[in-house]
Amino acid sequence: QVQLQQSGTELVKPASSVKISCKASGYTFTSNYMHWIRQQPGNGLEWIGWIYPGNGNTKYNQKFDGKATLTADKSSSTAYMQLSSLTSEDSAVYFCATELAYWGQGVMVTVSS
């Protein structure tokens, strides 16, 4: 069955960067889009972008252009999202989701000094 296993909770300092992972199993990693979504505390869901692991193509929500960088490692069926220049506004839960059908469990990122 399709599974997406995300990395653990992150506590990071303002102005730093963080890279979170999403390990896929149970389907052909290279043939399906991997999306990333943000959910801020008490708020709804925002689409960040997608990556197509087969060729590395990416598409970003303009709001996250320059904030998020999506990559994928075909050899380990793992997708990554790096968030840079972090501020308290970036504190949120971040989900990966293949084809927006199957979701990882989410990673809580807290930005605090």
Add this chain to the structure above:
Amino acid sequence: DIQMTQSPSFLSASVGDRVTLSCKASQNINKYLAWYQQKLGEAPKLLIYNANSLQTGIPSRFSGSGSGTDFTLTISSLQPEDVATYFCLQHNSWYTFGAGTKLELK
């Protein structure tokens, strides 16, 4: 940008009730709409895709309808395990989620 408006924001209903949730798009999105259920502390779960197709493994009491700008998610007989927040998502032009409807038991 396409905006998605869900109503109501909160809904209280009894077990066995027929429940209807609404999602309206600011412009035509054809049938490129999905519905998700999110329980507290969990990831969203896909219920309906392409406006009216039931995702594998989802109980048949869930159904979706609509096209263009107006969409509905119906739960034919509310069960206790259906307490959750429900989101719609349009993927006709980029991707936009609605703000959600929080469903509680009366």
